[in-house]
């Protein structure tokens with residue numbers, strides 16, 4: 001049986017010395033494979049006398065299982081080493097700073113959208129979207145502004161060249177058409193906000209031909225003006241971070257709301273600069289009202305059962321007031337010095353817990 005002992009130590013050291021999984025597989029085939037050395041020896045058992053066979057058979061079986069379990073053990077070690085090596089090679093140090101040559105900032109409009117979404121999100125509003133290129137019906141008619149309505153003139157609309165069939169598409173002049181699209185697609189209760197681009201042919205320090213608005217729409221059975229007021233007062237105080245910010249609702253007119261109100265917030269003018277808070281100035285920041293029953297009916301919602309409120313505000317405007325940005329046109333000049341000054345650090349994600357700016 002000496003040759004079995006010799007083979008045992010030879011095979012076991014070959015197993016230990018195998019440096020990778022492929023090498024180990026080679027050792028296994030050479031020992032236990034169909035033509036492996038242990039297998040060959042076992043084939044020889046048939047030529048032995050019963051007495052010899054009993055002894056040799058037991059020894060070879062022991063050898064076989066010893067070698068097999070040594071291989072399994074080594075295999076587990078090598079697989080673990082394989083994983084360790086890959087983990088080391090593919091390691092990412094998450095504590096490293098962002099690539100210094102690519103320092104980036106969040107644009108104040110993106111930041112403002114995140115802040116507004118965080119605040120209304122906490123009140124249960126979800127974000128909806130619609131197309132920038134609209135048809136006349138969604139942008140005007142369904143919002144209770146038929147063709148001859150004078151309010152259309154105030155919108156300084158950009159018209160696209162008319163299609164062959166005669167319909168002229170427009171760049172939406174406000175985010176209100178998404179009210180229509182949402183009410184057509186969903187059944188009440190509805191509670192959405194719509195941050196997005198709007199377009200009007202106008203440009204000066206407070207007007208840009210492309211700008212951003214956030215629309216709000218809530219439709220339910222017993223919605224009333226008190227809900228509108230509570231929601232918007234809460235928004236203004238949270239967004240501007242002033243707990244007792246004075247908020248004023250001033251009667252106004254929009255074809256798609258009845259009654260309508262514009263919302264002003266309190267401010268002071270100190271040394272020529274506006275400060276949000278108590279004072280004798282008022283700053284208009286948004287338009288709002290109860291959804292006109294005619295608009296509900298245009299969308300197939302029964303206005304004898306449902307009522308709603310809606311609002312719309314300019315995002316550049318509220319960003320300018322909060323962050324002291326003097327000219328709306330600078331938002332879209334892509335001047336890196338401006339972005340470095342007014343931009344936000346990417347990981348400062350606004351929330352009601354960490355603060356909204």
Ligand code: PHE
Pocket residue numbers: 173174175176215216254257287288289310311312313
């Ligand atoms: N769409 C209006 C605008 O652009 C704002 C508004 C929206 C007013 C919803 C009332 C209700 O001026």
